[in-house]
Amino acid sequence: AEVFKNRMVIFTVAFLPLMLTAIPLGILYSTRGTATATANGMSQQLPSGLTQSMCPSGLTGADCFQVFMVNEFMLLFMLVPVAIPVTIAAYSIVGEKNNRSLEPLLATPVTTAELLVGKCLAAVIPAVLATYAAFGIFSLASWIIITNKILLAALLDVRWLIAIFLVGPLLALLAVVFALMVSSRVNDPRVAEQVSMVIILPVLAGFFGQIAGLFVLNKQIIIAVAIVMAALDGLMFYFATHVFQREQILTRWK
Numbered sequence: 001a002e003v004f005k006n007r008m009v010i011f012t013v014a015f016l017p018l019m020l021t022a023i024p025l026g027i028l029y030s031t032r033g034t035a036t037a038t039a040n041g042m043s044q045q046l047p048s049g050l051t052q053s054m055c056p057s058g059l060t061g062a063d064c065f066q067v068f069m070v071n072e073f074m075l076l077f078m079l080v081p082v083a084i085p086v087t088i089a090a091y092s093i094v095g096e097k098n099n100r101s102l103e104p105l106l107a108t109p110v111t112t113a114e115l116l117v118g119k120c121l122a123a124v125i126p127a128v129l130a131t132y133a134a135f136g137i138f139s140l141a142s143w144i145i146i147t148n149k150i151l152l153a154a155l156l157d158v159r160w161l162i163a164i165f166l167v168g169p170l171l172a173l174l175a176v177v178f179a180l181m182v183s184s185r186v187n188d189p190r191v192a193e194q195v196s197m198v199i200i201l202p203v204l205a206g207f208f209g210q211i212a213g214l215f216v217l218n219k220q221i222i223i224a225v226a227i228v229m230a231a232l233d234g235l236m237f238y239f240a241t242h243v244f245q246r247e248q249i250l251t252r253w254k
Contacts, residue, residue: 013084013126017134020076025141027069028155063151074160075207075217080134081172082200084127089179090192092119097187113241116180120237123176128169135164159219167222170229175199177236184244 096102105115139156146152179196209215 013130016083017080017130018137020080021134021138021141023076024070024073025138025145027073028066028142029145031066031069063148063154066151067154070155072211074163075203075210077131077135077138077160077164078168078171078203078206079200080131081124081127081168082175082203083197084130085123085172085176086179086196086199087193088123088126089119089176090183090196092123093180093183094187094192095183112244116177116237116240116244119180120173120176123179124169124172127172131164131168131172157219159217159222162219162222162226163217167226167229170226170233171203173233174229174236177233177240181236181240181243 093102096105110118142152142155146155175196178199179192182196183192206217210217215221
């Protein structure tokens with residue numbers, strides 16, 4: 001309740017998922033009338049690895065062009081479970097300190113692990129729900145726009161289901177733990193938000209790397225990323241519980 005009084009948090013939770021959903025839907029709608037000859041020529045210029053991984057048999061060159069264009073921006077959905085919880089978690093410690101509600105909280109018998117778990121859930125749950133809602137809107141709108149079921153299945157491929165429903169929450173948890181660590185070390189909520197946004201860089205690197213054709217995010221890579229994220233989440237949470245010193249946090253900011 002305290003965090004959602006922040007207008008920036010409300011803006012991020014409400015506007016960011018809608019904007020990132022509108023981008024691939026706009027591309028999908030605008031390219032549905034692409035001339036077949038033009039689309040076939042563009043699809044032939046794509047690397048063979050992209051064509052094989054994104055375009056199953058039964059799709060025309062125009063369909064493959066649509067799949068390629070939409071898939072380039074599907075990775076933007078991964079920004080939602082990172083940006084939203086970072087904004088919330090970065091405020092959670094230093095914001096409570098500024099509002100003088102942190103001292104009574106740290107004086108309770110709750111353990112550090114329990115405290116961090118509670119704050120992680122408070123930030124992760126809104127981000128995950130917003131991600132699922134955005135992807136649900138995209139899926140429903142795609143089903144309305146597209147009549148070719150093979151094309152629809154290619155757009156809603158299992159790799160994106162794994163990315164949204166598995167990698168997304170793991171990314172959100174990693175971003176939250178990192179933001180909590182930053183929030184416990186700074187004195188200004190704005191500084192905490194700005195520093196915590198560094199966690200978005202790997203997602204942006206994946207987005208621009210795929211656009212540049214450096215790699216293709218297939219199912220195997222996404223599963224490997226999920227395994228790495230799960231290991232990093234456990235390691236970061238273990239580290240966070242040991243660097244979170246109640247006495248130092250209270251005395252350093254007095």
